[in-house]
Amino acid sequence: MSPAPAPDDSPAVMAVRAARRPLWARLGEKSIEGMVYVSGISAIIFVLGIFVFVLKEALPVLGHEDFSLSRFLFSTEWYPTSEASKRYGVLAMIAGTFSVTLLAMVIAVPFGLGAAIYLSEFCGQKTRETLKIIIEFLAAVPSVVWGFIGLTVMSKLIVQFTGAPVGVNVLNGGIVLALMSVPIIVSIGEDALKAVPDSYREAAIALGVTRWQLIWRVLLPAAKNGLLAAVLLGVGRGVGETMAVLMATGHAVHVPQSVLDSVRTLTANIAAELGEASAGSEHYRVLFLTGVLLFTLTFAVNLAADAIVRGIRRK
Amino acid sequence: MSDPATPSIVTRDLNLWYGKFQALRGVSLDIKHGLITSLIGPSGCGKTTLLRCFNRVNERYGYVTTTGEIRVLEKNIYDPDVSLIELRRSVGMVFQRPNPLPLSVYENVVFGLRVHSDSPPTRATLNEAVEKALREVNLWQDLKDRLHQRATTLQLEQQQKLCIARLLPLKPEIILMDEPCSALDVEGTAAIEELMFSLKGKYTIVIVTHNMAQARRASDECIFMLLGQRIEHRRTEDLFIAPENPKTAEYIEGRYG
Ligand SMILES: Nc1ncnc2c1ncn2[C@@H]1O[C@H](COP(=O)(O)OP(=O)(O)O)[C@@H](O)[C@H]1O
Ligand SMILES: [Mg+2]
Numbered sequence: 203m204s205p206a207p208a209p210d211d212s213p214a215v216m217a218v219r220a221a222r223r224p225l226w227a228r229l230g231e232k233s234i235e236g237m238v239y240v241s242g243i244s245a246i247i248f249v250l251g252i253f254v255f256v257l258k259e260a261l262p263v264l265g266h267e268d269f270s271l272s273r274f275l276f277s278t279e280w281y282p283t284s285e286a287s288k289r290y291g292v293l294a295m296i297a298g299t300f301s302v303t304l305l306a307m308v309i310a311v312p313f314g315l316g317a318a319i320y321l322s323e324f325c326g327q328k329t330r331e332t333l334k335i336i337i338e339f340l341a342a343v344p345s346v347v348w349g350f351i352g353l354t355v356m357s358k359l360i361v362q363f364t365g366a367p368v369g370v371n372v373l374n375g376g377i378v379l380a381l382m383s384v385p386i387i388v389s390i391g392e393d394a395l396k397a398v399p400d401s402y403r404e405a406a407i408a409l410g411v412t413r414w415q416l417i418w419r420v421l422l423p424a425a426k427n428g429l430l431a432a433v434l435l436g437v438g439r440g441v442g443e444t445m446a447v448l449m450a451t452g453h454a455v456h457v458p459q460s461v462l463d464s465v466r467t468l469t470a471n472i473a474a475e476l477g478e479a480s481a482g483s484e485h486y487r488v489l490f491l492t493g494v495l496l497f498t499l500t501f502a503v504n505l506a507a508d509a510i511v512r513g514i515r516r517k
Numbered sequence: 518m519s520d521p522a523t524p525s526i527v528t529r530d531l532n533l534w535y536g537k538f539q540a541l542r543g544v545s546l547d548i549k550h551g552l553i554t555s556l557i558g559p560s561g562c563g564k565t566t567l568l569r570c571f572n573r574v575n576e577r578y579g580y581v582t583t584t585g586e587i588r589v590l591e592k593n594i595y596d597p598d599v600s601l602i603e604l605r606r607s608v609g610m611v612f613q614r615p616n617p618l619p620l621s622v623y624e625n626v627v628f629g630l631r632v633h634s635d636s637p638p639t640r641a642t643l644n645e646a647v648e649k650a651l652r653e654v655n656l657w658q659d660l661k662d663r664l665h666q667r668a669t670t671l672q673l674e675q676q677q678k679l680c681i682a683r684l685l686p687l688k689p690e691i692i693l694m695d696e697p698c699s700a701l702d703v704e705g706t707a708a709i710e711e712l713m714f715s716l717k718g719k720y721t722i723v724i725v726t727h728n729m730a731q732a733r734r735a736s737d738e739c740i741f742m743l744l745g746q747r748i749e750h751r752r753t754e755d756l757f758i759a760p761e762n763p764k765t766a767e768y769i770e771g772r773y774g
Binding site for chain 2: 326399401402403404405406407408409410411412415419420423424
């Protein structure tokens with residue numbers, strides 16, 4: 203708080219300034235400022251709004267006598283429509299989400315990072331442009347189309363090559379999710395490598411490194427934070443993806459013993475059952491609670507990725 | 518070690534194009550062994566380009582074409598059997614902006630040893646190399662307790678000395694320096710010049726500078742370039758006192774800036 207107004211704010215000066223510009227110009231500017239402000243904070247409002255809504259629908263179930271949070275998290279028994287005893291344990295679905303995401307990352311990370319390195323360090327300008335267009339195209343394929351590919355093409359191939367009884371399983375979902383995560387990992391990974399100052403490359407090249415030594419000893423360490431962020435965003439995609447995994451994983455509530463087992467993921471479970479659960483019922487609220495769980499998971503992953511990216515910038 | 522009488526670097530009718538733009542025109546030079554040779558000339562005349570030919574780092578850009586001959590240590594560096602890795606091991610380079618790698622001081626100094634040895638060098642070898650190299654560039658006293666500090670956090674002058682130190686464990690014959698002092702203050706410049714004197718004789722040094730006073734103080738021979746051509750190459754004193762070419766005279770009198 204300043205006791206005396208600064209000379210610039212004196213009424214005379216303000217009056218002169220005001221007189222210089224017409225009223226509509228000043229009002230227009232103010233309203234545009236307001237709009238920019240609103241759209242700026244709207245993202246926060248929407249996210250908070252969604253979270254509050256989901257939480258509000260979910261919370262009452264915590265008060266139910268026969269509901270236990272620990273059973274919800276640690277039991278594999280999911281019988282939401284049983285007449286005799288309803289049981290709501292999502293551990294099998296958590297296992298489903300994790301197994302599919304893990305397999306997807308095992309496939310996508312080497313491919314994605316390899317492609318990012320190739321794009322940023324090996325290929326020529328023309329090849330790079332072409333490949334980037336293809337990668338962007340891959341990123342734009344709707345997830346239901348991926349699911350469809352999983353359900354029809356991939357599942358036949360899996361049955362044919364592995365002899366599994368059904369082709370929709372962890373392997374199928376993992377491959378489909380990997381195909382969906384690769385574009386994210388490639389484009390963010392490439393940005394991270396491109397952000398490594400060229401002077402590091404020149405320093406190492408002038409010291410006589412081979413291409414591989416340059417990558418292993420200089421580029422990967424220098425870009426490691428950005429590459430980690432790329433991988434985490436890929437993981438986030440895997441955890442949050444619904445449609446494709448719903449179609450590709452077989453929808454069995456079952457803790458998988460092998461990659462050829464069918465599973466159900468948290469997201470697929472919500473998508474498949476929310477339509478049937480009557481609003482306000484316990485089943486309905488448990489599904490929303492699953493939503494809260496998912497929200498927390500993806501939020502944590504994205505936050506970690508963000509913190510890492512911020513870490514790079516600060517340096 | 519090559520014979521002191523034979524030049525370390527020889528170029529014959531060297532031309533270089535960046536795409537369609539010709540940056541070097543018919544450059545022929547003999548750079549003498551064990552001396553400090555400076556390259557002077559107005560900005561954009563091709564000093565950096567010429568220097569970067571000697572270890573073939575220009576070829577990083579796909580659009581560079583070179584014709585003519587370059588012999589480094591009596592070996593034509595465009596022969597198909599030349600190993601770029603070995604060439605760059607014997608021809609070290611110091612850049613305009615100090616560019617230590619984002620590693621510790623220690624790892625910067627031993628980087629060359631690590632990438633050039635087939636089996637991992639022993640700790641003792643590395644420790645010895647670090648102390649020797651840092652002593653040679655007068656950094657040992659300052660940094661001996663901070664060997665594991667990140668090199669990018671050092672002062673610029675120390676960074677530039679470190680960039681020289683990291684060449685030494687590879688026992689180069691030639692050290693190329695591209696305006697090594699242009700990012701430094703007066704004291705830093707003096708320290709690097711002093712360092713050059715102490716390295717003289719052991720290495721053939723080629724230094725690009727746009728600072729004529731520096732060329733005069735620090736070099737034995739001097740090459741004046743203009744628009745991609747070599748105009749004059751003589752002993753430094755002679756070039757500054759009695760330039761043969763009128764263009765050289767104009768430049769050293771300050772008419773090109
Ligand atoms: N990587 C490059 N691509 C295209 N042109 C370049 C490149 N590097 C330098 N040049 C051009 O070549 C000429 C010589 O540049 P350079 O060797 O850097 O001159 P100097 O070091 O004497 O200032 C300049 O005209 C410059 O614009
Ligand atoms: Mg230059």
